[in-house]
Amino acid sequence: MSELADWEQLVKKQLKTENIYEILQKENLENIDVKPYYHNNSEYKILPKIEESTHLVAEFQDGLEDQAFAFFLNENVENLEEKTFFINNADLAEHILTEEFNRYFSLIDVFSDDKNAAIDEHLAKELLSKSFDRNICIDVSFHQNSGASIIQQLSFALAKAKDLVENFGLDILDKLLFKFAVGSQYFFEISKIRAFKYLFNQLSKEFGKDLIPYIFVETSLRNKAKNDQENNLIRSTLELASAMIGGADAVFCNNYKVEESTELSKEISFKQQIVLAYESIINVFEDATSGSYFVEDITHQFAEKSWKLFLEIEEKGGYLEMLKYGEIQKMIFEQAVKEQSWVEEGKIKIIGVNLYPKLEIKKPISELYNSSEIKPIRLAEIFE
Template sequence: MKVPLDGSRPDAVFPSVTRERWRELALGVLRKSGVETGSPEEALASITYDGVTIAPLYDASDLPGDPGLPGSAPYIRGSRPEGGGWDVRQRHEVADPEAVLADLENGVTSLWLALEPEDLPRVLERVYLELISVTLDAGGRTREAAGVLFELAERKGSGALAGNLGADALADPETAIELARLCAENFPDLRAITVDGTPYHDEGGSDAEELGCSVAAGVAALRTLTGAGLTVEEAFGQLEFRYAATADQFLTIAKLRAARRLWARVAEVCGSDAGQRQHAVTSSAMMTARDPWVNMLRTTLACFAAGTGGADAVTVQPFDARLGLPDAFARRIARNTQALLMEEAGVARVIDPAGGSWYVERLTEDLAEKAWEWFQEIERAGGMAAARESGLVADRLAATWKRRAANIARRRDPITGVSEFPNIGERRPSRAPRPGEVTGVHYAQEFEALRDLADAQEIRPTVFLATIGPVAAYTARASFAANLFQSGGIATVTGGHGVDPDRIAADFIAAGGGAVVCLCSSDRLYGEHAGAVAAALRRAGAQKVWLAGRKGEFAGVDADLYAGCDALGVLRTTFDDLGVTR
């Protein structure tokens, strides 16, 4: 906004805006759209999987309170008092020294090694351990991997080590205690324990559920370490938290800010002012195997949100992660995504760039409250270990995944390139298989399974779209129907382009016929011609007749498909009708 040349304040030139005035205008627009409501806030609000209301409008009255300063409790605005960017951490699952060096030479500042202990010396032989941080991910062989790293550092003369040894205090408390003591006594920049929230996200859980589980796991780790004789400050200093970053940028920003607020409260109760160190990883659940190039967009949004949310380290998964081991190009895109955001977009130049946003501040607080309620429920159940053993955590995550899966099936949670705008003629790149078992859910998995089934047929399943009337009358619904059927790998053929039932039936026969057709037109033309066209198509051999839209009942029409319908149900029924064995 430009300041007036006469020196007067902008708010003296422009009329003041009030919430009431906005409500009046919003109600007018809603009524014109056919929505009768007395509350535009209620009509336009949405609800997250945690029950948090996302309002259509926020103002200063929504601010929850003073968030503090960056680098000080409650750390909502960041764990550090200064900016300067985050740690660019790249994950490696195979022992490839050249790939590791290529990453380090081109912007990566930290390594995340999911390798066997015996592979570490070869991978790290030409790496200057005193210049980077290393995070280990060796599962049940964490003690061995840590020992190899210590020996390697001593042999290379690297007295200082930084990073995380990746111990799991819940799965193996003895190893966690042993390594935590070593780090506390000898390596001030090396942490022993990773509190990983991503498995809860990968099972379909919500943001607050991931947060609550991670805080409960963190508290369990604190109890383990302090019970073994470490001081409170030493115990806090041994933990690093890992969270999933998704393409829902505002929820990711709020989640990371809320996580620091939650952990600051735990520290306060323990008599400490320790902050939370965070490692954000772009979500595995959101990645797709179909149209994998779209993953670049998803991970860019997620990385932006992670950096904006104040993560200390960020890992961007390569776009081909669902296809197998990433190639050199995919790894380059992953690291360059972070470089572009930091160096060219300037995301790292501002501390807590989302701070002060009425929306983000309110969302942060609401998410923290929901997560704290879940954390307290876990604590009442006896803590994280007991809650997992009893099935409390698994049942909660399964219930959320069931709700999420229902929304995905109805395309209320659209997946670009899969459930929306699919490319059934795509040629996907080929990748070598990844080592180990892939766990967790993928949001696109049900649609992708149907695509795989369609691709496996000698002749691709096809539905005939019978368009009625002029182009302007049928285009929108024909495009909608084609998009829906193609999301399951079912091809569509269009014919008709008129109102003569016999002409439409002739087009159907010329296109090769088939068992399934879908009528596409306007509500008015459906009323005049749908019944006759359906009858003509049935005489020509059609066995199932769909109608694109949701308007009344017509003779000869079996069912309709519309925005918000069970798209997966439509696709599975269509496979059955076409004789494709599932």
């Protein structure tokens, strides 16, 4: 008998049923086939990242200059040397004076993600004129926080990159930074980042290049709650771990306090990254899960399903065209409402919200979601 057959016989005996897969396989929102047992693996390779060690990005505040080497900026900061800056403000990006002893990355997306469906060409050209390491951000963290599936996030990132190539030429592929948000599906989120490396490399090969994407990852806001905010610390710590293990080039931890953040909560949120990196060294590995049967399998499933959806988007005219007619909004709306209903039904468990809850449902789904608008919504808002 084969290794798989031996395992199946043993489990049938222990569970006292022939239908073991009905019991062991669980439904998931991504429609990914998660097997209860993996016994072999297809070909795999190490998926590289651009940075040797993942940047641990802090929101700038006085006193962190000696502790952080990478900063998330909304306003100009002077007299810092040998730092890496991730610029999140279009006005700042236009007027900042770059210094040769620092590095600069843009977190500014030039797409309007509404029915205006346009690229801000003036802003894009201004950003491309700067001596940044990466000039334009393709932000799909916005889509994740609005309820988009992993497959949708990956395909939207590709489709937006394709639209930029059509507007600005092939060289723009070398100047892109991709911003993702990671949620609490630990192994799925690791696989999401890994899958995008396959996907972007494949897209670049379609244009005669062989590129690795620069990936910036932040913790999700969608699964955070206003009450029992200490639970947000646990959720975001696992999210940071999945980002680093998945091979992100930079990570940023959003404040664990959804409202009324303080200087202390900012510092704690940053130091979550420090503890993970310095205690476990997971930020230095190039591809820690390479060769894991489970992770490799779901990585390839995400890549295949996302590439298929990307091609469907291209057949319909591309990301901007579908956005213009409300189709992208509708796709995200349907996924977001389904996810929210799973939270309401208890299929998705959020500690302190619908597991050991202290709250009751206060807002109907119909009040929170709109099929014609992409809008970031936290899953806990229905109870707050």
